[in-house]
Amino acid sequence: MHNSESAVYEQFDDRTQQHEASNLGMWIFLATEIMFFGGVFTGYTVYRNLFMTAFEAGSHLLNARIGALNTVVLIGSSLTMALAVHAAQLGKRKLLMIFIVSTMCLGGVFLYIKFVLEWLHEYHDGLAPGLHWTYAGPQSGHVALFFVFYFILTGIHATHMIVGEGIMAVLLYMAWRGRFSKERYNPIEMFGLYWHFVDIVWIFLFPLLYLLGAHF
Amino acid sequence: MAEHIAPRKLYIFVFLGLLVMTVLTWQIAYIDLGKWNTVVALIIAIFKASLVVTFFMHLRWSHSMIRLVLFAAIFWLAIMITLTVGDFFSRSNEQPWQASYTVSQPMVSSVKR
Amino acid sequence: MSSSEVAITPRVHYLNVDYGIKSWLLTTDHKRIAWMYLMSITFFFAIGGVAATLMRLNLVEPQGLLVEPETYNKLFSTHGIVMVFFFLVPSIPAVLGNFLIPMMLGARDVAFPRLNLLSWYVFMTGGSFVLYALIAGGVDTGWTFYTPLSSMYLNTHVMAAASGIFIAGFSSILTGLNFVVTIHKMRAPGLTWFRLPLFIWAMYASSIIFIIATPVIAISLALIVIERFFHVGIFDPALGGDPILFQHLFWFYSHPAVYVMILPSMGVMSELVTAFSRKKIFGYHFVAFSSVAIAAIGFLVWGHHMFVSGQSIYAGLVFSALSFAVAIPSAVKVFNWTATLYKGSISYEAPMLYALGFIGLFTIGGLTGLYLAATALDQHVHATYFVIAHFHYIMVGGAVMGYMGGIHFWWPKMTGRLYPDGWARVAAIIIFVGFNLTFFPQFILGYLGMPRRYAVYPPEFQTLNVISTAGASILGLGYIIPLIYLAWSARYGAPAGPNPWKATGLEWTTSSPPPTHNFEETPVVTEEPYGYDRIAEEIQVA
């Protein structure tokens, strides 16, 4: 058990070293995440340039308004997350819990919109390659390719969010048990980095998936 | 901890900035800029991402090592994309299939709806 | 060691602080985790080796001595997958790296000990998926998983194998992450970057590759699984995709991965060559930075596996030029090691035999890499036995030799006991001879045009294949001998004492085996590594 006074693991000399180490570790982890998404982005870039018109046709089948709405929701959750870290830095336990809960809620809203208002619809409309594909317009195969990438990218992104919700539940419990303090809030800060990263991925996914070609 | 604590107001401003840019990028999609639509959208996305990284993720107050890590990841990602895409768009006519897409003005997109 | 000193084993050390299966499975001690990796990868090496033996036996007859082509395909796929992902990639980093990095840095443990344990579990989970795939009937994709063959045509256990590698990839990522943070943040007072042993530099460079490249193989295999499961066309041209995209993603990882396999061995080399010639390394900065240069440039050359794949010829030319560029830092290393021997005080214990073997065989393997990097020559030898010979020279002759040398060098530190050096030297020589007999004929076979992954082949290639198989049996014997005497010595060997080789380096300043937290008190470093000229004075005083 580590209470807030002796919050340094035995392999470290002091708290600064420990904090710097976990911060660096987290950023390196995010670097691997960049490369992980990067693999799919590479494929996306190639196909998007090869099959320009098909990808635009596919993009037009998505609802840009919902996409924009979801962007706002996710940015909002990023704000509440930043404020949660802020509250943790100041050692305000109650505020911290409030902000964690609001982040979780906003994340939940995002996932609800994603699954229920988008994926489910796309599935019913026959826009789910491999499962239910009825699109019969020109270049159906390459439009399907767009949707494959759409589902993979949003799917991996949503998986990250679900994992994030789980971690937040744990953090909330820890906060409730008073495990954090002005001196010890490392986990909150590290998780914040993760959550903001997931937000950034979406910031790129939104234009790349929803806004291809002019929508006039 | 020797951590920088940013004022809460700053976070709110950043949030507002992100909001404005989201609306902007969404609305610009309804204006026909030809191939520039994608470019503009990406530029805005990069701006948004930098805001998040700099302020929400505290890069502004972080050790330079952290910046190096971020730079390295972006750098290698850029290499992966550039060299891969470079192959696809430099295939000669003798190895065609894709080649026919690139004879002239490959980037023009003018879908009629 | 001089017999006058009495080597003593400390009463309490990391191996006997507590007993029982739980004290191992739940340990966060980097040294014990290293042992768990050692056991696991030896197991995987045996699997890969058995597959290799069967393959070589089959190739004695042009029509196939033992098995049907279908089974042969499973054998080389198993061999490649297991040897690369479950033996060689984790070998030096996860065993010697885990054991030594904290000690060389004067730290109590790695930065994230629990993460370290987690990576072992992740590794074993991945391993069990692959074992499942093998037991359930095998997989015949080749280790390269080329699409659309793997994603649409084969009906073996591709998903299980791909998922296994996907999972094991995260173990690499976590290990690399742990090492980078440890090297950055856990160095003892006074241990500046240019006072680090070169092994640390090499591990640092390979960790970078782990971090940047591994996620890409993870995602590309995930995409194969998705394509297979949902029957959507990510890489299958029949459904609109492009198979060459997969090759790009695969080699973006797998080329840097070959440097992950060789860089740690190169790090070991720098330690061995200095210790057994009692000299400072020649050109420290050049050796250190060439590791980083190999890691960095190594990311730019992956297309050299695709010269004849239908990739654009312009891309081929660029990748060819970059591949030649990456050979230069390797050359620099070889020359610096050779120069280190100059005017040394050289002795020939087993680790040094492995080291000299490494330099020779790596040189040959690397130089034949140049043939492959030359576009027009690759157009002839691509995917022939010439390639097989090239990479076995580097991976078996180079990386595995380095691994064996490292294990022999640090074995006394890990167990506190000495192994019989005579046996070890004999084994090293058997391995060297068997190795050359196995793989040199394959260069000739390759230039003659014998394609790889051939279960049956035209009869005029038989003689060379028989020679190769004969060599392989000698080689296999050579690997079994160390297995026996090392196991024996762990129990019955003579106590080693803290520094049996009279080597420099922080790991030799603590007892053998070391205490759980490595050092009685945090060491302070005041000078460059490999201070063998200083030891000179000490020995003279004594």
Place this chain on the structure above:
Amino acid sequence: MPHAFPLFPQQASTVAPAVDHLFWFLTAVSVFFSALIFLLIFYFAIKYRRRSQDEPPPKNQVINNIPLEVTWTVIPMILVAIMYFWGAEIFVRNAQPPPNATEVFVIGKQWMWHIEHTNGKREINALHIPEGVPVKLTMTSQDVIHDFFVPAFRVKNDVLPDRYTTEWFEATKVGKYHFFCNQYCGMGHSLMRGWVYVMTPEDYEKWLNSGVTGETMAEQGEKLYHQYGCITCHGTGKGPAFVGLYGKPVRLDNGQTVIANDAYIRESILFPSAQIVNGYPAIMPTFKGQVTEEQVLQLTAYIKSLGSKERNTGTP
């Protein structure tokens, strides 16, 4: 019983000697450096061996020598630069089939090679070609990736599904040579091989015209043109006429211009909606799944036979 056992492959094409010269150059460099390093190691190892256990380690050790470092960086650099340009020159040459090359069509499928000559003559797992005439293979696959490799010619190239790749060579010696599938393609990979027969041009001519069905590829293509109803549009003005199409630029409805080569025609038949000719409606149905790769090649041959005279229809 062990056969005669060669150590070096036969040279039977114009590029083979060029590739071999490069090979010997690299071998010379490799032998030189390997020998250099081996000899140095042996020499040092013997000269500086430790003579007694307590021999004091050397003092005043040389540990740096910048001129030396520069030397052994720069010399390899120069050598690899030579290797690079030498290899690249041959590689680029190999990528450019001479325009007068005889065309042969190769279709790979699990696990056999199907080969067709322009006059309609077909063969399986065998390729007959004339000596002293450049031959260009246009290759495609019906399933997975294969690779067409002729060791005696020192050339190979992958054969991809849904795509044409090419490879060319000019045989210089009459004889019988192996060709192999050199890209792992599943169970029968190692059985997917055959023989290249290089014949004198006269023998070749005789062989080519013996036992032919009587129809060239173009004639077969013309039949298909009627059979699949291409004529109902392309012969009536509903679709662009084929006369003079081959090799000419085509304007598409999105403003791009493409060259009507094999790949374009193949795509027009199998994925008609990918590229729409300017001024025509996108009514052409896909023939994917109806025509085989072989038939596509025949249709292409037919369209090619209609010449590349000035086009009178098609591009308004």
